[in-house]
Amino acid sequence: MDEITAGLSEIDCDVLVIGGGTAGPMAAYKAKMKNPDAKVVLLEKANVKRSGAISMGMDGLNNAVIPGHSTPEQYTKEITIANDGIVDQAAVLKYAENCFEMIQELDRFGIRFQKDENGDYDVKKVHHMGTYVLPMPNGETVKKALYRQLRRARILISNRYMATRLLTGKSGRIAGAIAVNTRTAEFLVVRAKSVIMSMGAAGRLGLPTSGYLFGTYENAANSGEGYAMAYHAGAKLANLECFQINPLIKDYNGPACAYVAGPFGGYTANANGERFIECDYWSGQMMQEFYKELQSGNGPVFLRLNHLKKETADHIEQILHTVERPSRGRFHEQRGTRYAETMIEMHISEIGFCSGHSASGVFVDEFARTTVPGLYAAGDMASVPHNYMLGAFTNGAIAGEHAIDFIRDVDFDDYDRADVLAEQERVLAPTKREDGIPPNQIEYKVRRLVNDYLQPPKVTKKYELAQQRFAEVRADMEEAMVARDSHELMRAMEVASILDCADMAACASLYRQESRWGLYHWRTDFAERNDEDWKCHVLLGKQEDGTMGCEKRAIQPYVIPISDDEKDAYYKQRITAKA
Amino acid sequence: MPLANTSTSVPVIVDEDKCIADKGCTVCVDVCPLDVLRISELTGKAYMKFDECWYCMPCEADCPTGAVTVNIPYLLK
Ligand SMILES: Cc1cc2nc3c(=O)[nH]c(=O)nc-3n(C[C@H](O)[C@H](O)[C@H](O)COP(=O)(O)OP(=O)(O)OC[C@H]3O[C@@H](n4cnc5c(N)ncnc54)[C@H](O)[C@@H]3O)c2cc1C
Ligand code: SF4
Ligand code: SF4
Numbered sequence: 001m002d003e004i005t006a007g008l009s010e011i012d013c014d015v016l017v018i019g020g021g022t023a024g025p026m027a028a029y030k031a032k033m034k035n036p037d038a039k040v041v042l043l044e045k046a047n048v049k050r051s052g053a054i055s056m057g058m059d060g061l062n063n064a065v066i067p068g069h070s071t072p073e074q075y076t077k078e079i080t081i082a083n084d085g086i087v088d089q090a091a092v093l094k095y096a097e098n099c100f101e102m103i104q105e106l107d108r109f110g111i112r113f114q115k116d117e118n119g120d121y122d123v124k125k126v127h128h129m130g131t132y133v134l135p136m137p138n139g140e141t142v143k144k145a146l147y148r149q150l151r152r153a154r155i156l157i158s159n160r161y162m163a164t165r166l167l168t169g170k171s172g173r174i175a176g177a178i179a180v181n182t183r184t185a186e187f188l189v190v191r192a193k194s195v196i197m198s199m200g201a202a203g204r205l206g207l208p209t210s211g212y213l214f215g216t217y218e219n220a221a222n223s224g225e226g227y228a229m230a231y232h233a234g235a236k237l238a239n240l241e242c243f244q245i246n247p248l249i250k251d252y253n254g255p256a257c258a259y260v261a262g263p264f265g266g267y268t269a270n271a272n273g274e275r276f277i278e279c280d281y282w283s284g285q286m287m288q289e290f291y292k293e294l295q296s297g298n299g300p301v302f303l304r305l306n307h308l309k310k311e312t313a314d315h316i317e318q319i320l321h322t323v324e325r326p327s328r329g330r331f332h333e334q335r336g337t338r339y340a341e342t343m344i345e346m347h348i349s350e351i352g353f354c355s356g357h358s359a360s361g362v363f364v365d366e367f368a369r370t371t372v373p374g375l376y377a378a379g380d381m382a383s384v385p386h387n388y389m390l391g392a393f394t395n396g397a398i399a400g401e402h403a404i405d406f407i408r409d410v411d412f413d414d415y416d417r418a419d420v421l422a423e424q425e426r427v428l429a430p431t432k433r434e435d436g437i438p439p440n441q442i443e444y445k446v447r448r449l450v451n452d453y454l455q456p457p458k459v460t461k462k463y464e465l466a467q468q469r470f471a472e473v474r475a476d477m478e479e480a481m482v483a484r485d486s487h488e489l490m491r492a493m494e495v496a497s498i499l500d501c502a503d504m505a506a507c508a509s510l511y512r513q514e515s516r517w518g519l520y521h522w523r524t525d526f527a528e529r530n531d532e533d534w535k536c537h538v539l540l541g542k543q544e545d546g547t548m549g550c551e552k553r554a555i556q557p558y559v560i561p562i563s564d565d566e567k568d569a570y571y572k573q574r575i576t577a578k579a
Numbered sequence: 580m581p582l583a584n585t586s587t588s589v590p591v592i593v594d595e596d597k598c599i600a601d602k603g604c605t606v607c608v609d610v611c612p613l614d615v616l617r618i619s620e621l622t623g624k625a626y627m628k629f630d631e632c633w634y635c636m637p638c639e640a641d642c643p644t645g646a647v648t649v650n651i652p653y654l655l656k
Binding site (some may be wrong): 001002046047049050051052055056160182183208210211212213214215216219220221251252325326327330331334335435436437438480482487490491 | 580581582609610611612613614617628629631632633634635636637640641649650651652654655656
């Protein structure tokens with residue numbers, strides 16, 4: 001294993017799905033259900049059985065719109081406000097209208113959702129305004145249940161193939177993708193009439209404070225290829241300056257509090273044990289207050305459960321230590337920290353791109369269509385904000401079904417053979433060198449620079465310095481990166497994506513000359529929000545001269561109106577002193 | 580630039596007495612999302628080849644004989 005063989009094979013399919021984590025399997029399944037004669041291929045860098053954010057399971061649904069508890073209109077309003085008004089509501093509304101059906105379908109797959117004594121869904125209030133959080137008592141079964149359905153539907157799965165570039169056709173449509181086997185370095189060219197991308201967040205952009213490259217909040221296999229590939233194929237990306245930054249346990253990459261502990265009475269506290277934010281739902285505005293407290297004389301920040309009854313604290317501990325991130329229990333065991341006894345130190349995560357948690361993604365409409373015909377995106381890498389796991393499932397389904405409609409009227413688009421040859425040359429270049437710089441050192445350097453210069457607060461001069469340094473590292477990467485086996489070659493290709501994402505993060509952030517979304521886009525030299533000039537999307541893309549550039553795009557007129565007294569509700573996070 | 584071999588301690592441990600890789604098992608190698616486990620040609624047992632672990636635990640959860648233990652990587656524990 002791991003030798004570099006570098007052969008090439010080609011296959012054809014109707015719908016190619018890239019990324020078999022959460023959105024991808026659902027997209028492939030729904031495409032196949034809609035047209036059982038269609039040839040659907042699911043390509044995955046790891047192994048679909050255990051890949052993606054839900055690899056081990058999930059604690060609950062963070063954004064379930066369930067009749068009797070909330071309405072699609074209320075949800076759309078809440079997300080519009082949470083995302084500071086920069087929302088094309090059609091996509092959010094479509095998700096909200098479809099997600100209950102998806103819950104029922106997941107229920108049929110064998111995934112249970114918490115119900116109360118009356119058999120009604122036991123939805124919890126965590127958001128600022130509405131009630132959307134639904135616990136999953138057997139959350140560890142999600143991936144297995146999904147995998148069973150894929151087998152049953154006879155989806156063709158290719159594991160351990162890492163996609164590196166999309167192929168576009170002579171008529172401007174999507175034509176397929178190029179992938180590399182991570183254990184043999186063999187190339188696979190997949191010709192496809194339609195491609196759905198679901199490669200997750202760009203999780204390896206910032207460096208965790210521990211310095212461990214793989215200690216990221218996101219599944220570390222999600223290194224941003226989805227974003228990089230979309231960019232190189234000419235698709236537009238939206239609001240990349242709206243970074244993902246999450247509140248985590250200090251040193252451990254597990255999410256801390258809101259969705260699980262909140263409903264039981266747990267909360268985020270300062271060093272005095274006092275609550276300082278009204279609402280623990282993750283938003284940039286909340287993270288801004290978190291950051292301020294962290295830096296203040298009342299810092300650092302803690303997860304507080306030790307005021308609860310011991311049984312309650314132990315119960316929360318049991319959930320947090322077994323489902324999503326089960327190694328968390330071992331982390332606390334070594335430190336000797338028990339939730340019932342002490343407050344648990346928290347910190348902020350490294351930065352990344354992710355619409356699942358914020359709003360940075362490949363630009364899509366309500367049918368998951370990107371700006372390249374035939375190319376779709378769903379899940380964390382697609383621009384529907386605050387979409388989480390249920391959004392990945394629901395919008396994956398929308399993409400899969402729409403792709404089946406799309407291919408009915410089209411044939412394969414011809415791509416240029418030279419594109420494949422150029423990609424082979426690019427990918428294999430690090431294997432042609434005897435010595436040089438290994439990918440792990442280049443990756444460390446890029447991500448250390450991301451922390452030094454791109455992490456908010458954002459400062460113009462620092463961003464310009466970052467761009468210079470990234471260009472230097474890019475030259476090193478292109479001229480001197482060395483990969484000695486196919487595993488290292490996978491890491492080398494990941495570095496290229498990470499560097500592309502770093503450049504995109506810098507470019508988009510510099511373009512938006514205001515502050516918005518709290519900590520996610522806090523520019524100290526443009527400290528105020530400026531609705532007049534910047535209440536719009538920023539789209540980033542490759543320009544005609546081949547360079548990276550940004551443009552403004554108007555927000556689609558709201559279908560659900562937001563009144564003036566509601567629009568800033570998410571800025572009212574800080575608990576004010578009691579009179 | 581010439582390369583050096585710098586050592587690093589890895590978080591995943593395999594109990595070689597329990598591991599049945601020599602009978603054809605490759606489960607942990609198959610499921611790992613970061614693809615960092617391998618079967619040793621020397622011992623015929625599974626081991627962690629690359630220090631690139633998300634400490635997510637499918638390797639431990641899916642091992643049929645309970646041979647795998649995932650620890651927290653030293654840098655953050
Ligand atoms: C620790 C954690 C806890 C969370 N908790 C919750 C929760 O409780 N509730 C909730 O609703 N949401 C939660 N979320 C969010 C939710 O899990 C995600 O929004 C959702 O699963 C994203 O799905 P996805 O398909 O976009 O990405 P993923 O499921 O991450 O899948 C992406 C897939 O793409 C593959 N891939 C990457 N690059 C390539 C490439 N180049 N070629 C081929 N394949 C590639 C990856 O291996 C992976 O399998 C959590 C997320 C994390 C990380
Ligand atoms: S899964 Fe267990 S038994 Fe199988 S190879 Fe891995 S360690 Fe050995
Ligand atoms: S803990 Fe996760 S990343 Fe680490 S070896 Fe096991 S499966 Fe792989």
